[in-house]
Amino acid sequence: MDRFVWTSGLLEINETLVIQQRGVRIYDGEEKIKFDAGTLLLSTHRLIWRDQKNHECCMAILLSQIVFIEEQAAGIGKSAKIVVHLHPAPPNKEPGPFQSSKNSYIKLSFKEHGQIEFYRRLSEEMTQRRWENMPVSQSLQTNRGPQPGRIRAVGIVGIERKLEEKRKETDKNISEAFEDLSKLMIKAKEMVELSKSIANKIKDKQGDITEDETIRFKSYLLSMGIANPVTRETYGSGTQYHMQLAKQLAGILQVPLEVSEKGSLTSEEFAKLVGMSVLLAKERLLLAEKMGHLCRDDSVEGLRFYPNLFMTQS
Amino acid sequence: MAMSFEWPWQYRFPPFFTLQPNVDTRQKQLAAWCSLVLSFCRLHKQSSMTVMEAQESPLFNNVKLQRSKGHLFLLPDSSLKYLWRKAEGRQQTEGKLPVESIQIVLEELRKKGNLEWLDKSKSSFLIMWRRPEEWGKLIYQWVSRSGQNNSVFTLYELTNGEDTEDEEFHGLDEATLLRALQALQQEHKAEIITVSDGRGVKFF
Numbered sequence: 001m002d003r004f005v006w007t008s009g010l011l012e013i014n015e016t017l018v019i020q021q022r023g024v025r026i027y028d029g030e031e032k033i034k035f036d037a038g039t040l041l042l043s044t045h046r047l048i049w050r051d052q053k054n055h056e057c058c059m060a061i062l063l064s065q066i067v068f069i070e071e072q073a074a075g076i077g078k079s080a081k082i083v084v085h086l087h088p089a090p091p092n093k094e095p096g097p098f099q100s101s102k103n104s105y106i107k108l109s110f111k112e113h114g115q116i117e118f119y120r121r122l123s124e125e126m127t128q129r130r131w132e133n134m135p136v137s138q139s140l141q142t143n144r145g146p147q148p149g150r151i152r153a154v155g156i157v158g159i160e161r162k163l164e165e166k167r168k169e170t171d172k173n174i175s176e177a178f179e180d181l182s183k184l185m186i187k188a189k190e191m192v193e194l195s196k197s198i199a200n201k202i203k204d205k206q207g208d209i210t211e212d213e214t215i216r217f218k219s220y221l222l223s224m225g226i227a228n229p230v231t232r233e234t235y236g237s238g239t240q241y242h243m244q245l246a247k248q249l250a251g252i253l254q255v256p257l258e259v260s261e262k263g264s265l266t267s268e269e270f271a272k273l274v275g276m277s278v279l280l281a282k283e284r285l286l287l288a289e290k291m292g293h294l295c296r297d298d299s300v301e302g303l304r305f306y307p308n309l310f311m312t313q314s
Numbered sequence: 315m316a317m318s319f320e321w322p323w324q325y326r327f328p329p330f331f332t333l334q335p336n337v338d339t340r341q342k343q344l345a346a347w348c349s350l351v352l353s354f355c356r357l358h359k360q361s362s363m364t365v366m367e368a369q370e371s372p373l374f375n376n377v378k379l380q381r382s383k384g385h386l387f388l389l390p391d392s393s394l395k396y397l398w399r400k401a402e403g404r405q406q407t408e409g410k411l412p413v414e415s416i417q418i419v420l421e422e423l424r425k426k427g428n429l430e431w432l433d434k435s436k437s438s439f440l441i442m443w444r445r446p447e448e449w450g451k452l453i454y455q456w457v458s459r460s461g462q463n464n465s466v467f468t469l470y471e472l473t474n475g476e477d478t479e480d481e482e483f484h485g486l487d488e489a490t491l492l493r494a495l496q497a498l499q500q501e502h503k504a505e506i507i508t509v510s511d512g513r514g515v516k517f518f
Contacts, residue, residue, distance in 0.1 A: 264328070295339050297328040299409075306329050310342040313323060 001028035002101040005094040009058040014134040018042045023112025029103030045131040080115035264304040331409040347419045356443040361487040364438040379409030449494035468514045
Protein backbone atom coordinates (compact mmCIF):
# COMPACT_ATOMS: atom_id res chain seq x y z
CA MET A 1 0.00 0.00 0.00
CA ASP A 2 2.97 2.31 0.17
CA ARG A 3 2.91 2.78 -3.61
CA PHE A 4 -0.22 4.95 -3.56
CA VAL A 5 0.09 8.74 -3.76
CA TRP A 6 -2.52 11.33 -2.88
CA THR A 7 -4.08 12.92 -5.91
CA SER A 8 -6.83 15.35 -6.85
CA GLY A 9 -8.35 12.67 -9.02
CA LEU A 10 -8.46 15.00 -12.00
CA LEU A 11 -7.13 13.54 -15.21
CA GLU A 12 -4.17 15.13 -16.96
CA ILE A 13 -4.09 16.17 -20.58
CA ASN A 14 -3.37 13.08 -22.68
CA GLU A 15 -4.68 10.90 -19.85
CA THR A 16 -7.99 9.25 -20.75
CA LEU A 17 -10.50 7.47 -18.57
CA VAL A 18 -10.98 3.86 -19.59
CA ILE A 19 -13.46 2.48 -17.07
CA GLN A 20 -14.71 3.12 -13.56
CA GLN A 21 -16.48 1.02 -10.98
CA ARG A 22 -18.23 1.79 -7.70
CA GLY A 23 -18.16 -0.30 -4.58
CA VAL A 24 -14.49 -1.28 -4.56
CA ARG A 25 -12.58 -2.09 -1.41
CA ILE A 26 -8.81 -2.13 -1.13
CA TYR A 27 -6.74 -4.67 0.79
CA ASP A 28 -3.11 -4.22 1.72
CA GLY A 29 -1.91 -7.70 0.88
CA GLU A 30 -4.44 -9.85 2.71
CA GLU A 31 -5.29 -7.21 5.30
CA LYS A 32 -8.46 -5.17 5.34
CA ILE A 33 -7.73 -1.46 5.68
CA LYS A 34 -9.97 1.53 6.19
CA PHE A 35 -10.52 2.12 2.45
CA ASP A 36 -13.57 -0.05 2.19
CA ALA A 37 -15.94 1.72 -0.18
CA GLY A 38 -14.70 3.68 -3.13
CA THR A 39 -14.91 4.27 -6.82
CA LEU A 40 -12.07 2.73 -8.76
CA LEU A 41 -11.04 4.48 -11.95
CA LEU A 42 -8.78 3.14 -14.63
CA SER A 43 -7.08 5.61 -16.93
CA THR A 44 -4.47 5.15 -19.62
CA HIS A 45 -1.84 6.03 -17.02
CA ARG A 46 -3.12 5.28 -13.53
CA LEU A 47 -5.36 3.36 -11.20
CA ILE A 48 -7.26 5.89 -9.05
CA TRP A 49 -9.36 5.15 -5.99
CA ARG A 50 -11.74 7.74 -4.52
CA ASP A 51 -13.61 7.30 -1.26
CA GLN A 52 -17.39 7.28 -1.85
CA LYS A 53 -18.16 9.01 1.43
CA ASN A 54 -15.32 11.51 1.38
CA HIS A 55 -14.45 12.62 -2.15
CA GLU A 56 -11.36 14.43 -0.99
CA CYS A 57 -9.80 11.16 -0.01
CA CYS A 58 -8.39 10.18 -3.38
CA MET A 59 -5.24 8.24 -4.27
CA ALA A 60 -3.59 6.64 -7.24
CA ILE A 61 -0.84 4.39 -8.46
CA LEU A 62 0.83 4.47 -11.82
CA LEU A 63 0.09 1.58 -14.16
CA SER A 64 3.81 1.35 -14.79
CA GLN A 65 4.24 0.25 -11.19
CA ILE A 66 2.21 -2.89 -11.81
CA VAL A 67 4.20 -6.07 -12.37
CA PHE A 68 1.20 -8.23 -13.16
CA ILE A 69 -2.41 -8.81 -12.15
CA GLU A 70 -4.48 -11.85 -11.23
CA GLU A 71 -8.16 -12.63 -10.94
CA GLN A 72 -9.79 -14.15 -7.91
CA ALA A 73 -13.24 -15.57 -8.53
CA ALA A 74 -16.09 -14.78 -6.18
CA GLY A 75 -16.93 -17.31 -3.50
CA ILE A 76 -19.68 -17.80 -0.94
CA GLY A 77 -19.87 -14.49 0.88
CA LYS A 78 -16.80 -13.25 -0.96
CA SER A 79 -16.68 -10.74 -3.78
CA ALA A 80 -14.57 -11.24 -6.86
CA LYS A 81 -11.15 -9.61 -6.65
CA ILE A 82 -8.26 -8.42 -8.70
CA VAL A 83 -4.82 -8.93 -7.18
CA VAL A 84 -2.31 -6.31 -8.26
CA HIS A 85 1.39 -7.08 -7.82
CA LEU A 86 3.53 -3.99 -7.64
CA HIS A 87 7.08 -2.90 -8.11
CA PRO A 88 8.72 -1.42 -5.03
CA ALA A 89 7.97 2.26 -4.51
CA PRO A 90 10.61 4.64 -5.90
CA PRO A 91 12.58 6.56 -3.28
CA ASN A 92 11.34 9.99 -4.37
CA LYS A 93 7.67 9.06 -4.33
CA GLU A 94 5.07 11.73 -3.51
CA PRO A 95 3.23 11.39 -0.20
CA GLY A 96 0.43 8.88 0.10
CA PRO A 97 -1.74 7.08 2.68
CA PHE A 98 1.02 4.69 3.81
CA GLN A 99 4.67 5.38 4.42
CA SER A 100 5.63 1.75 4.35
CA SER A 101 4.10 -1.65 3.79
CA LYS A 102 5.38 -5.18 4.10
CA ASN A 103 3.24 -6.29 1.17
CA SER A 104 4.18 -6.10 -2.48
CA TYR A 105 0.59 -6.51 -3.64
CA ILE A 106 -2.86 -5.12 -3.07
CA LYS A 107 -6.27 -6.57 -3.62
CA LEU A 108 -9.26 -4.81 -5.13
CA SER A 109 -12.56 -6.29 -4.01
CA PHE A 110 -15.58 -5.64 -6.23
CA LYS A 111 -18.49 -5.60 -3.86
CA GLU A 112 -20.88 -4.29 -6.48
CA HIS A 113 -19.59 -6.57 -9.24
CA GLY A 114 -17.86 -5.30 -12.37
CA GLN A 115 -14.70 -7.27 -11.72
CA ILE A 116 -14.72 -9.15 -15.01
CA GLU A 117 -14.93 -6.10 -17.26
CA PHE A 118 -12.51 -4.10 -15.12
CA TYR A 119 -9.98 -6.90 -15.24
CA ARG A 120 -10.32 -7.15 -18.98
CA ARG A 121 -9.73 -3.42 -19.45
CA LEU A 122 -6.85 -3.34 -17.02
CA SER A 123 -5.21 -6.29 -18.80
CA GLU A 124 -5.61 -4.43 -22.05
CA GLU A 125 -3.99 -1.29 -20.69
CA MET A 126 -1.16 -3.37 -19.26
CA THR A 127 -0.58 -4.93 -22.67
CA GLN A 128 -0.90 -1.75 -24.70
CA ARG A 129 1.07 0.43 -22.28
CA ARG A 130 -0.41 3.58 -23.76
CA TRP A 131 1.20 5.67 -21.01
CA GLU A 132 4.55 5.15 -22.70
CA ASN A 133 3.40 6.91 -25.85
CA MET A 134 1.33 9.67 -24.27
CA PRO A 135 3.51 11.86 -22.06
CA VAL A 136 1.73 13.70 -19.27
CA SER A 137 2.85 16.36 -16.82
CA GLN A 138 6.01 15.97 -14.79
CA SER A 139 4.12 14.99 -11.65
CA LEU A 140 2.89 11.86 -13.35
CA GLN A 141 6.19 10.87 -14.95
CA THR A 142 6.79 7.22 -14.55
CA ASN A 143 9.49 6.21 -12.21
CA ARG A 144 10.03 2.68 -13.29
CA GLY A 145 10.40 0.78 -10.09
CA PRO A 146 12.92 -1.96 -9.98
CA GLN A 147 16.24 -1.38 -8.32
CA PRO A 148 19.28 -3.29 -9.44
CA GLY A 149 19.15 -6.90 -8.44
CA ARG A 150 15.34 -6.96 -8.36
CA ILE A 151 13.04 -8.70 -10.83
CA ARG A 152 12.63 -6.77 -14.04
CA ALA A 153 9.35 -7.17 -15.83
CA VAL A 154 10.45 -5.32 -18.95
CA GLY A 155 10.02 -8.33 -21.11
CA ILE A 156 10.62 -9.07 -24.73
CA VAL A 157 8.09 -6.47 -25.89
CA GLY A 158 9.95 -3.64 -24.19
CA ILE A 159 13.22 -4.67 -25.74
CA GLU A 160 11.61 -5.05 -29.14
CA ARG A 161 10.12 -1.59 -28.90
CA LYS A 162 13.46 -0.13 -27.94
CA LEU A 163 14.97 -1.80 -30.95
CA GLU A 164 12.27 -0.29 -33.14
CA GLU A 165 12.93 3.18 -31.74
CA LYS A 166 16.58 2.80 -32.36
CA ARG A 167 16.00 1.88 -35.95
CA LYS A 168 13.99 5.02 -36.49
CA GLU A 169 16.80 7.27 -35.38
CA THR A 170 18.62 9.01 -38.22
CA ASP A 171 22.08 8.40 -36.79
CA LYS A 172 21.67 4.69 -36.19
CA ASN A 173 24.30 3.10 -34.02
CA ILE A 174 24.58 -0.42 -35.37
CA SER A 175 26.70 -1.80 -32.58
CA GLU A 176 24.17 -0.56 -30.06
CA ALA A 177 21.38 -2.29 -31.95
CA PHE A 178 23.36 -5.51 -31.96
CA GLU A 179 23.96 -5.19 -28.26
CA ASP A 180 20.23 -4.99 -27.63
CA LEU A 181 19.60 -7.86 -30.00
CA SER A 182 22.08 -10.05 -28.20
CA LYS A 183 20.44 -9.10 -24.91
CA LEU A 184 17.13 -10.16 -26.46
CA MET A 185 18.56 -13.46 -27.53
CA ILE A 186 20.08 -14.11 -24.15
CA LYS A 187 16.76 -13.38 -22.52
CA ALA A 188 14.88 -15.58 -24.98
CA LYS A 189 17.36 -18.39 -24.43
CA GLU A 190 17.05 -17.92 -20.67
CA MET A 191 13.29 -18.22 -20.88
CA VAL A 192 13.36 -21.29 -23.07
CA GLU A 193 15.73 -22.92 -20.58
CA LEU A 194 13.44 -21.96 -17.76
CA SER A 195 10.41 -23.30 -19.62
CA LYS A 196 12.19 -26.56 -20.28
CA SER A 197 13.30 -26.88 -16.69
CA ILE A 198 9.76 -26.33 -15.45
CA ALA A 199 8.45 -28.75 -18.05
CA ASN A 200 10.91 -31.39 -16.88
CA LYS A 201 9.98 -30.86 -13.27
CA ILE A 202 6.37 -31.39 -14.15
CA LYS A 203 7.17 -34.45 -16.21
CA ASP A 204 9.37 -36.09 -13.62
CA LYS A 205 7.30 -34.75 -10.76
CA GLN A 206 10.50 -33.89 -9.03
CA GLY A 207 11.27 -30.85 -7.00
CA ASP A 208 9.12 -27.88 -6.32
CA ILE A 209 8.92 -25.06 -8.79
CA THR A 210 10.37 -22.19 -6.79
CA GLU A 211 8.59 -18.92 -6.19
CA ASP A 212 11.26 -17.04 -8.07
CA GLU A 213 10.96 -19.30 -11.09
CA THR A 214 7.22 -18.80 -11.02
CA ILE A 215 7.39 -15.02 -10.93
CA ARG A 216 9.97 -14.86 -13.68
CA PHE A 217 7.93 -17.22 -15.79
CA LYS A 218 4.73 -15.30 -15.21
CA SER A 219 6.22 -11.96 -16.19
CA TYR A 220 7.64 -13.59 -19.28
CA LEU A 221 4.25 -14.95 -20.23
CA LEU A 222 2.74 -11.52 -19.68
CA SER A 223 5.30 -9.87 -21.90
CA MET A 224 4.50 -12.51 -24.53
CA GLY A 225 0.91 -11.36 -24.44
CA ILE A 226 -0.51 -14.19 -22.38
CA ALA A 227 -2.86 -12.08 -20.33
CA ASN A 228 -3.79 -14.59 -17.68
CA PRO A 229 -0.81 -16.58 -16.62
CA VAL A 230 -1.39 -19.56 -14.39
CA THR A 231 -0.84 -18.70 -10.75
CA ARG A 232 -0.57 -20.68 -7.59
CA GLU A 233 -3.28 -18.57 -6.03
CA THR A 234 -5.81 -19.33 -8.70
CA TYR A 235 -5.15 -23.02 -8.98
CA GLY A 236 -3.46 -23.98 -5.78
CA SER A 237 -0.46 -26.21 -5.78
CA GLY A 238 -0.54 -29.74 -7.03
CA THR A 239 -1.51 -31.46 -10.22
CA GLN A 240 -4.07 -28.93 -11.40
CA TYR A 241 -1.57 -26.08 -11.21
CA HIS A 242 1.05 -28.17 -12.95
CA MET A 243 -1.44 -29.21 -15.59
CA GLN A 244 -2.32 -25.61 -16.38
CA LEU A 245 1.29 -24.54 -16.40
CA ALA A 246 2.19 -27.47 -18.60
CA LYS A 247 -0.64 -26.53 -20.92
CA GLN A 248 0.73 -23.05 -21.39
CA LEU A 249 4.17 -24.50 -21.82
CA ALA A 250 2.87 -26.79 -24.54
CA GLY A 251 1.86 -23.66 -26.38
CA ILE A 252 5.30 -22.15 -26.01
CA LEU A 253 7.43 -25.21 -26.54
CA GLN A 254 5.09 -26.52 -29.24
CA VAL A 255 4.93 -30.10 -27.98
CA PRO A 256 1.84 -32.30 -27.68
CA LEU A 257 0.85 -32.90 -24.09
CA GLU A 258 -0.63 -36.23 -23.08
CA VAL A 259 -3.82 -35.60 -21.17
CA SER A 260 -5.36 -39.02 -20.89
CA GLU A 261 -4.10 -42.57 -21.01
CA LYS A 262 -7.58 -43.81 -21.73
CA GLY A 263 -8.09 -41.88 -24.92
CA SER A 264 -11.19 -40.23 -23.57
CA LEU A 265 -12.34 -37.68 -21.02
CA THR A 266 -15.19 -37.35 -18.57
CA SER A 267 -16.59 -33.89 -17.77
CA GLU A 268 -14.71 -33.90 -14.48
CA GLU A 269 -11.41 -34.78 -16.12
CA PHE A 270 -11.91 -32.13 -18.79
CA ALA A 271 -12.82 -29.52 -16.20
CA LYS A 272 -9.55 -30.18 -14.38
CA LEU A 273 -7.59 -30.07 -17.59
CA VAL A 274 -8.78 -26.68 -18.78
CA GLY A 275 -9.44 -25.14 -15.37
CA MET A 276 -13.18 -24.54 -15.51
CA SER A 277 -16.24 -25.70 -13.61
CA VAL A 278 -17.58 -29.20 -14.28
CA LEU A 279 -20.85 -27.72 -15.50
CA LEU A 280 -19.14 -25.51 -18.03
CA ALA A 281 -16.82 -28.34 -19.03
CA LYS A 282 -19.81 -30.58 -19.72
CA GLU A 283 -21.40 -27.87 -21.86
CA ARG A 284 -18.21 -27.52 -23.85
CA LEU A 285 -18.01 -31.26 -24.42
CA LEU A 286 -21.66 -31.42 -25.47
CA LEU A 287 -21.11 -28.57 -27.89
CA ALA A 288 -18.12 -30.34 -29.39
CA GLU A 289 -20.31 -33.45 -29.73
CA LYS A 290 -23.00 -31.38 -31.48
CA MET A 291 -20.36 -30.06 -33.86
CA GLY A 292 -19.29 -33.62 -34.63
CA HIS A 293 -15.81 -33.37 -33.11
CA LEU A 294 -16.55 -35.78 -30.26
CA CYS A 295 -18.66 -38.87 -29.72
CA ARG A 296 -19.80 -40.49 -26.49
CA ASP A 297 -19.42 -43.73 -24.60
CA ASP A 298 -22.17 -44.16 -22.04
CA SER A 299 -21.54 -47.17 -19.85
CA VAL A 300 -21.56 -48.34 -16.25
CA GLU A 301 -18.22 -46.56 -15.95
CA GLY A 302 -19.85 -43.24 -16.66
CA LEU A 303 -20.10 -40.87 -19.60
CA ARG A 304 -16.87 -40.44 -21.50
CA PHE A 305 -16.12 -38.42 -24.63
CA TYR A 306 -13.88 -39.63 -27.43
CA PRO A 307 -12.67 -37.92 -30.57
CA ASN A 308 -15.25 -38.70 -33.25
CA LEU A 309 -13.49 -41.45 -35.15
CA PHE A 310 -16.74 -42.36 -36.92
CA MET A 311 -16.21 -39.29 -39.05
CA THR A 312 -12.43 -39.33 -39.33
CA GLN A 313 -11.66 -43.01 -39.90
CA SER A 314 -12.51 -44.61 -43.23
CA MET B 315 -16.67 -72.87 -41.92
CA ALA B 316 -13.93 -70.49 -40.80
CA MET B 317 -14.95 -69.08 -37.45
CA SER B 318 -12.14 -66.54 -37.39
CA PHE B 319 -14.11 -63.46 -38.12
CA GLU B 320 -12.33 -60.14 -38.70
CA TRP B 321 -14.00 -57.58 -36.47
CA PRO B 322 -13.98 -54.03 -37.86
CA TRP B 323 -12.13 -51.25 -35.97
CA GLN B 324 -15.45 -49.91 -34.64
CA TYR B 325 -15.95 -53.09 -32.64
CA ARG B 326 -13.00 -52.09 -30.44
CA PHE B 327 -14.11 -48.46 -30.13
CA PRO B 328 -16.23 -48.04 -26.99
CA PRO B 329 -18.55 -45.34 -28.41
CA PHE B 330 -19.71 -47.92 -30.98
CA PHE B 331 -21.84 -49.44 -28.22
CA THR B 332 -23.62 -46.19 -27.35
CA LEU B 333 -26.25 -44.87 -29.74
CA GLN B 334 -24.85 -41.50 -30.80
CA PRO B 335 -27.09 -38.46 -30.35
CA ASN B 336 -25.43 -36.46 -33.14
CA VAL B 337 -27.41 -37.30 -36.29
CA ASP B 338 -24.47 -37.38 -38.71
CA THR B 339 -22.38 -39.45 -36.34
CA ARG B 340 -25.29 -41.81 -35.79
CA GLN B 341 -25.68 -42.29 -39.52
CA LYS B 342 -22.06 -43.47 -39.77
CA GLN B 343 -22.44 -45.60 -36.69
CA LEU B 344 -25.58 -47.35 -37.92
CA ALA B 345 -24.04 -47.91 -41.34
CA ALA B 346 -21.12 -49.63 -39.62
CA TRP B 347 -23.48 -51.74 -37.52
CA CYS B 348 -25.51 -52.83 -40.56
CA SER B 349 -22.36 -53.78 -42.40
CA LEU B 350 -21.11 -55.74 -39.38
CA VAL B 351 -24.38 -57.63 -38.92
CA LEU B 352 -24.52 -58.65 -42.57
CA SER B 353 -20.91 -59.81 -42.82
CA PHE B 354 -21.19 -61.65 -39.51
CA CYS B 355 -24.34 -63.47 -40.59
CA ARG B 356 -22.88 -64.22 -43.98
CA LEU B 357 -19.77 -65.87 -42.55
CA HIS B 358 -21.69 -67.81 -39.95
CA LYS B 359 -24.31 -68.77 -42.56
CA GLN B 360 -27.00 -67.45 -40.30
CA SER B 361 -30.15 -66.58 -42.20
CA SER B 362 -32.48 -66.06 -39.28
CA MET B 363 -32.21 -65.06 -35.65
CA THR B 364 -34.29 -64.17 -32.65
CA VAL B 365 -33.81 -60.88 -30.86
CA MET B 366 -32.86 -62.83 -27.72
CA GLU B 367 -30.13 -64.64 -29.64
CA ALA B 368 -28.92 -61.36 -31.05
CA GLN B 369 -28.63 -59.87 -27.56
CA GLU B 370 -26.45 -62.73 -26.39
CA SER B 371 -24.43 -63.01 -29.57
CA PRO B 372 -20.85 -61.67 -29.71
CA LEU B 373 -22.20 -59.54 -32.53
CA PHE B 374 -23.71 -57.04 -30.12
CA ASN B 375 -21.52 -57.95 -27.17
CA ASN B 376 -17.85 -57.32 -27.14
CA VAL B 377 -16.89 -59.06 -23.93
CA LYS B 378 -13.28 -58.12 -24.39
CA LEU B 379 -13.84 -54.41 -25.00
CA GLN B 380 -11.10 -52.39 -23.44
CA ARG B 381 -11.98 -48.87 -22.46
CA SER B 382 -8.36 -47.89 -21.94
CA LYS B 383 -6.82 -48.52 -25.27
CA GLY B 384 -5.87 -45.11 -26.51
CA HIS B 385 -3.85 -42.04 -25.65
CA LEU B 386 -5.29 -38.57 -25.77
CA PHE B 387 -3.02 -35.66 -26.49
CA LEU B 388 -3.60 -31.92 -26.18
CA LEU B 389 -1.80 -30.14 -28.97
CA PRO B 390 -0.40 -26.58 -28.73
CA ASP B 391 -3.28 -25.34 -30.88
CA SER B 392 -5.67 -26.68 -28.20
CA SER B 393 -7.01 -29.50 -30.36
CA LEU B 394 -7.28 -33.06 -29.07
CA LYS B 395 -5.61 -35.94 -30.85
CA TYR B 396 -6.35 -39.63 -30.32
CA LEU B 397 -3.69 -42.26 -30.73
CA TRP B 398 -4.27 -46.01 -30.71
CA ARG B 399 -1.98 -47.93 -28.49
CA LYS B 400 -1.35 -51.61 -27.97
CA ALA B 401 -3.11 -52.52 -24.77
CA GLU B 402 -0.83 -54.08 -22.19
CA GLY B 403 -2.80 -55.93 -19.58
CA ARG B 404 -5.44 -53.25 -19.48
CA GLN B 405 -8.63 -53.49 -17.56
CA GLN B 406 -11.25 -55.30 -19.61
CA THR B 407 -14.85 -54.26 -19.52
CA GLU B 408 -17.86 -55.17 -21.56
CA GLY B 409 -19.19 -53.40 -24.62
CA LYS B 410 -22.86 -54.16 -24.92
CA LEU B 411 -25.26 -52.52 -27.31
CA PRO B 412 -28.53 -52.04 -25.39
CA VAL B 413 -31.59 -53.86 -26.77
CA GLU B 414 -33.33 -50.61 -27.75
CA SER B 415 -30.33 -49.76 -29.89
CA ILE B 416 -30.24 -53.26 -31.34
CA GLN B 417 -33.87 -52.69 -32.40
CA ILE B 418 -32.82 -49.50 -34.15
CA VAL B 419 -30.05 -51.32 -36.04
CA LEU B 420 -32.51 -54.04 -37.07
CA GLU B 421 -34.98 -51.43 -38.28
CA GLU B 422 -32.22 -49.86 -40.39
CA LEU B 423 -31.57 -53.26 -41.95
CA ARG B 424 -35.25 -53.71 -42.62
CA LYS B 425 -35.42 -50.33 -44.36
CA LYS B 426 -32.48 -51.30 -46.54
CA GLY B 427 -34.23 -54.53 -47.50
CA ASN B 428 -31.83 -56.90 -45.75
CA LEU B 429 -34.15 -57.91 -42.93
CA GLU B 430 -37.70 -59.21 -42.63
CA TRP B 431 -39.63 -59.82 -39.43
CA LEU B 432 -40.92 -63.34 -39.22
CA ASP B 433 -43.63 -62.63 -36.68
CA LYS B 434 -45.92 -59.77 -35.62
CA SER B 435 -44.31 -59.41 -32.22
CA LYS B 436 -40.93 -58.82 -33.88
CA SER B 437 -39.18 -61.48 -31.87
CA SER B 438 -37.45 -63.21 -34.78
CA PHE B 439 -36.24 -62.11 -38.19
CA LEU B 440 -34.83 -63.20 -41.47
CA ILE B 441 -31.45 -61.70 -42.28
CA MET B 442 -30.30 -61.54 -45.88
CA TRP B 443 -26.79 -60.29 -46.51
CA ARG B 444 -27.86 -59.84 -50.10
CA ARG B 445 -31.27 -58.32 -50.81
CA PRO B 446 -33.86 -60.66 -52.41
CA GLU B 447 -33.86 -58.57 -55.61
CA GLU B 448 -30.11 -59.04 -55.91
CA TRP B 449 -30.39 -62.80 -55.45
CA GLY B 450 -33.18 -62.86 -58.00
CA LYS B 451 -31.00 -61.10 -60.52
CA LEU B 452 -28.14 -63.58 -59.99
CA ILE B 453 -30.44 -66.56 -60.36
CA TYR B 454 -32.06 -65.18 -63.50
CA GLN B 455 -28.66 -64.41 -65.00
CA TRP B 456 -27.64 -68.05 -64.50
CA VAL B 457 -30.92 -69.26 -66.01
CA SER B 458 -30.43 -67.07 -69.11
CA ARG B 459 -26.71 -67.90 -69.44
CA SER B 460 -27.40 -71.59 -69.38
CA GLY B 461 -30.26 -71.19 -71.83
CA GLN B 462 -32.79 -72.60 -69.44
CA ASN B 463 -35.57 -70.08 -69.86
CA ASN B 464 -38.95 -71.78 -69.88
CA SER B 465 -37.56 -74.53 -67.68
CA VAL B 466 -39.04 -75.65 -64.44
CA PHE B 467 -36.99 -76.29 -61.33
CA THR B 468 -37.73 -77.45 -57.85
CA LEU B 469 -36.46 -75.13 -55.17
CA TYR B 470 -34.09 -77.86 -54.03
CA GLU B 471 -32.58 -78.22 -57.48
CA LEU B 472 -31.80 -74.54 -57.61
CA THR B 473 -29.92 -74.35 -54.36
CA ASN B 474 -28.55 -77.86 -54.02
CA GLY B 475 -28.37 -79.28 -57.54
CA GLU B 476 -25.09 -80.23 -59.19
CA ASP B 477 -25.59 -77.64 -61.90
CA THR B 478 -25.52 -74.75 -59.49
CA GLU B 479 -22.53 -75.86 -57.46
CA ASP B 480 -20.37 -73.02 -58.74
CA GLU B 481 -23.04 -70.41 -58.30
CA GLU B 482 -23.20 -67.95 -55.42
CA PHE B 483 -26.77 -68.87 -54.63
CA HIS B 484 -25.84 -72.47 -54.12
CA GLY B 485 -26.73 -73.41 -50.55
CA LEU B 486 -29.03 -70.43 -50.13
CA ASP B 487 -31.66 -70.90 -47.43
CA GLU B 488 -35.19 -71.52 -48.59
CA ALA B 489 -36.74 -68.46 -46.98
CA THR B 490 -34.40 -66.12 -48.81
CA LEU B 491 -34.70 -68.06 -52.04
CA LEU B 492 -38.48 -67.77 -51.96
CA ARG B 493 -38.27 -64.05 -51.57
CA ALA B 494 -35.78 -63.83 -54.40
CA LEU B 495 -38.17 -65.73 -56.65
CA GLN B 496 -41.08 -63.57 -55.50
CA ALA B 497 -39.08 -60.53 -56.59
CA LEU B 498 -38.59 -62.12 -60.03
CA GLN B 499 -42.26 -62.97 -60.10
CA GLN B 500 -43.04 -59.27 -59.66
CA GLU B 501 -40.99 -58.59 -62.76
CA HIS B 502 -42.78 -61.34 -64.67
CA LYS B 503 -39.52 -63.21 -65.06
CA ALA B 504 -40.62 -66.22 -63.06
CA GLU B 505 -43.61 -67.94 -61.54
CA ILE B 506 -43.69 -69.94 -58.36
CA ILE B 507 -45.62 -73.14 -58.87
CA THR B 508 -46.52 -76.29 -56.97
CA VAL B 509 -44.74 -79.46 -57.95
CA SER B 510 -45.14 -83.04 -56.82
CA ASP B 511 -43.31 -82.81 -53.50
CA GLY B 512 -43.30 -79.12 -52.78
CA ARG B 513 -42.69 -75.93 -54.61
CA GLY B 514 -40.92 -75.09 -57.80
CA VAL B 515 -40.40 -72.26 -60.20
CA LYS B 516 -40.79 -71.67 -63.86
CA PHE B 517 -38.58 -69.10 -65.55
CA PHE B 518 -39.59 -67.06 -68.54
